[in-house]
Amino acid sequence: MTDHIVFDQVHYGYSPEQPVLKNINLTIQQGEFIALIGGNGSGKTTLAKHCNGLYKPVSGTVRVGGRDTKTCSVAELVSQVAYCYQNPDHQIFQSTVGEEVAFGPRNMGLPADEVEARVSEALQAVGLDQLREEEPYFASKGTRQKIAVASILAMKPQAIILDEPTTGLDHRGVEEMMSLIRKLHRDGHTILVITHDMRLVAEYAGRVLVLSQGEIICDDSVQAVFAKPDLLAKAQVEPPAVCRFGMSAGLARPLPLTLSALKDRLAKEQKGTYR
Structure with a gap:
């Protein structure tokens, strides 16, 4: 994989007293599927809008495809990163x-x-x-x-940012949208999804960024992130029901992320065949 989007000590805010992003250091590689999670006001959308130059850092640098976003317009970066709004x-x-x-x-x-x-x-x-x-x-x-x-x-674009792509959709609509996003990822697009739906994070993402008060407090695999409920609580997030059940049942890690994986694990645990 090659580095596609790189944040280097990025700060952003409307005033020194109101920082929105604090010291963000982040590398997104071509072809990743990343979920960006955190409570309302944590800085998710602000961070995402730095990825295509909609917002420019107050200090620090964001590079997209090796280009400094401070010297590029959004139009110049559109073949690199495109943003799909929540509405x-x-x-x-x-x-x-x-x-x-x-x-x-x-x-x-x-x-x-x-x-x-x-x-x-x-x-x-x-x-x-x-x-x-x-x-x-x-x-x-x-x-x-x-x-x-x-x-x-x-x-x-090489990368696509989707801000709450399933909001307001019924179950069928959610499945159709996520199936499309998965297809885009398989076709080679880098995917960054902002979402509050932890079930979708568990099922589709490969990497999770957890934001709280403008800082990335965790950057890890889905299973590793959801195994840290205390840390997630600081970001006003809780693991999906399947993971919570797995922890309460005392299942060994890695925790199952989907209902089918949970059923399979429980069946193996009961038979004593899980390794």
């Missing part, structure tokens, strides 16, 4: 789905045939090619979220 309606403003997805590539100055190819590829990736001529505003929340993702994919 897709904050991104969608064109009259048709196809026009919405085409906006980014056109703004990049690409020729018409390349724009068309990217629109088709992005819509097919999210399973919405049949809605190209439809108005996006009347679509369901889940479909609008997919349109927002397609508009990002059309710019072919």
Whole structure:
């Protein structure tokens, strides 16, 4: 893996008395799937918006693909990192789905045939090619979220940041969105997901960053992070129910992260075959 996004002693705040990020040192490598968790006001979104230059450090440096974000515009970094907002309606403003997805590539100055190819590829990736001529505003929340993702994919970023991508979705919508995100990761995209849903973190992420009061208080694998309930409590987070059950049942580590893994572990423990 190669270093894609690097934070070096990053501080950010609206005044010296109100720091939002404090001494952030972080390296995100190409191809990782990272969950960013913490309570409200912990600095998650602020940190994520430094990854594509939406916010610039007050001190310290953020480098994306080797480039200092202080010397680059968001447009210059869009092929490196793209940001998908929590509310897709904050991104969608064109009259048709196809026009919405085409906006980014056109703004990049690409020729018409390349724009068309990217629109088709992005819509097919999210399973919405049949809605190209439809108005996006009347679509369901889940479909609008997919349109927002397609508009990002059309710019072919290496990394994709998704801010609470499953908020407001029903169970089916959550599964469809997470299946799409997993596919994007398998296709080679770096994924950074901001979420309060610890079940999704357990099932999908490979690495977890825990923020509290503007500081990263833990950076580790999913199993290692969820085995530290006292530390998570400081960040106003608790492990998912499966992990809590595993700890209360006295299961040896590594803790199971999913219900199916828990069932399998309990069956093996009962038979005395777990190693």
